[in-house]
Amino acid sequence: MSEPKQLFVNLFEMACVSHITHGLWPLPGNNRERFADLDYWLELAQLLEDGGFDGIFLADVIGAYDVFRGGPETALREGLQSPNLDPLLLVPAMAAVTERLGFGVTFSTTYEPPFAFARRMSTLDHLTKGRIGWNIVTSYLPNAARNFGLDGEVPHDVRYRYADEYLDVLYKLWEGSWDDDAVVADRASGVFTDPSKVRYIDHVGERFRVAGPHIVHPSVQRTPTLFQATGSPAGIEFAGRHAEVVFTGGRTSDEFRRNADGMRDAAERHGRERDDIRFIAMAGVIVGRTQEEAEDKWRLYREHASLDGILAHSSLPVDLTAFPRDITVREALARADFPASKVPYLPLDTTVGAALDFIKQGRDERFLVVGDPKTVADEIERWLDEDGLDGINLRQYHSFDTARDFAELVVPELRRRGRLPQEGEVSGTLRERLFGAGRSRLPERHIGARYRGGANLDAPVEPLRLDFEHAASF
Numbered sequence: 001m002s003e004p005k006q007l008f009v010n011l012f013e014m015a016c017v018s019h020i021t022h023g024l025w026p027l028p029g030n031n032r033e034r035f036a037d038l039d040y041w042l043e044l045a046q047l048l049e050d051g052g053f054d055g056i057f058l059a060d061v062i063g064a065y066d067v068f069r070g071g072p073e074t075a076l077r078e079g080l081q082s083p084n085l086d087p088l089l090l091v092p093a094m095a096a097v098t099e100r101l102g103f104g105v106t107f108s109t110t111y112e113p114p115f116a117f118a119r120r121m122s123t124l125d126h127l128t129k130g131r132i133g134w135n136i137v138t139s140y141l142p143n144a145a146r147n148f149g150l151d152g153e154v155p156h157d158v159r160y161r162y163a164d165e166y167l168d169v170l171y172k173l174w175e176g177s178w179d180d181d182a183v184v185a186d187r188a189s190g191v192f193t194d195p196s197k198v199r200y201i202d203h204v205g206e207r208f209r210v211a212g213p214h215i216v217h218p219s220v221q222r223t224p225t226l227f228q229a230t231g232s233p234a235g236i237e238f239a240g241r242h243a244e245v246v247f248t249g250g251r252t253s254d255e256f257r258r259n260a261d262g263m264r265d266a267a268e269r270h271g272r273e274r275d276d277i278r279f280i281a282m283a284g285v286i287v288g289r290t291q292e293e294a295e296d297k298w299r300l301y302r303e304h305a306s307l308d309g310i311l312a313h314s315s316l317p318v319d320l321t322a323f324p325r326d327i328t329v330r331e332a333l334a335r336a337d338f339p340a341s342k343v344p345y346l347p348l349d350t351t352v353g354a355a356l357d358f359i360k361q362g363r364d365e366r367f368l369v370v371g372d373p374k375t376v377a378d379e380i381e382r383w384l385d386e387d388g389l390d391g392i393n394l395r396q397y398h399s400f401d402t403a404r405d406f407a408e409l410v411v412p413e414l415r416r417r418g419r420l421p422q423e424g425e426v427s428g429t430l431r432e433r434l435f436g437a438g439r440s441r442l443p444e445r446h447i448g449a450r451y452r453g454g455a456n457l458d459a460p461v462e463p464l465r466l467d468f469e470h471a472a473s474f
């Protein structure tokens, strides 16, 4: 009999008070307001490693949420992703108190040039001994654009075209600029680096000119493990070329499988294998010693959920709370002169009141389970076997109760069922943890590997075809 498929578990985090579960930070015992205290991250990292988590995943944004009600006031009042610390700087501290925990950090390709970022990631890969992953985002907040000298957002698909060139520069630096044996460190001769094994990259593209050589020698993974979250046609094409782990969702199993298959098809179009991408979903797991205890927690979280926080986070420009509760959402959007086609996720023919209640409840999710350890483990097994999910980003409702509950109640049950590695069984780089021992580096068939040994540095890459009609943004 084949071994059961195992789950990859990240805690979903962000260095702010209110990341995705708005309104919950003031709950008794919640540590969220300590996010700027280094001890918060050290305690959390140790809890996660000891508790059987594979990684911590750090989200990031570089601007304020100021679309809802035309300003940042709601977001600031809620602590909604602002104030927000730089996630890259938290990693070395957490790495110092752990040995196995993986780190996924978010960084945007749209506003800061690639050379300095390549250096920071190589540094983190060295310091963590190959435990670093990068969540590639192109940023979606209009305010972010205004923070970096632009009047407004770069159009959605253009952001992905820029991101593609950004990745090209990074691969040249990470994969092509230095040979593995370039560092000699020979005391007798006093030679530290063999200059014949280090080269300029001389990248000249649409957006970037980067001479190189890379200023950091090769790290364990060279290219960090590449994560991405997407659902748009342009994003899927980009993921097919680059991503190794994709966050995707879906309200039903079928929708999830269709999304994943679309990305596997895209991977094949780019010369990769279908299982070169792992799929991770954001998941809510509310567990108690009994079903009743879990239901009580879930009720508490829903009672305290902040509708304003959720709406400000969604950046919906129409303030539905300003309309009578008994008219339909379609009617409210028409009165606001806002096209209903731009909000396909809203239930247009229900009343505004029902829609707001629905948004606040947060129940329409495939990857949400509330129950005792057995119920939760049964459901997670369905996600793995029936939906084809590989891992989860655990949504936090309460810090550290969410992570501690999962560690104490769910991990032992999943281990008993062979769905998580046993304690002490885990080792290797982040990429090896996801794809198996011996795969610390990008496989040869990945586009980033084409520069190995300095090959192809002056051969242009076929541009990513992004000629889709796509107006929606996140």
Ligand SMILES: Cc1cc2nc3c(=O)[nH]c(=O)nc-3n(C[C@H](O)[C@H](O)[C@H](O)COP(=O)(O)O)c2cc1C
Binding pocket: 058, 059, 060, 061, 106, 136, 137, 138, 139, 140, 156, 229, 230, 231, 232, 234, 235, 236, 247, 248, 282, 393, 472, 473, 474
């Ligand atoms: C689970 C998840 C996590 C995300 N985390 C971030 C983040 O930390 N920072 C960010 O700018 N965007 C984040 N996004 C948004 C994505 O980067 C992207 O903008 C969104 O998925 C829409 O992509 P698309 O337009 O290609 O479909 C996240 C999305 C999902 C689903």
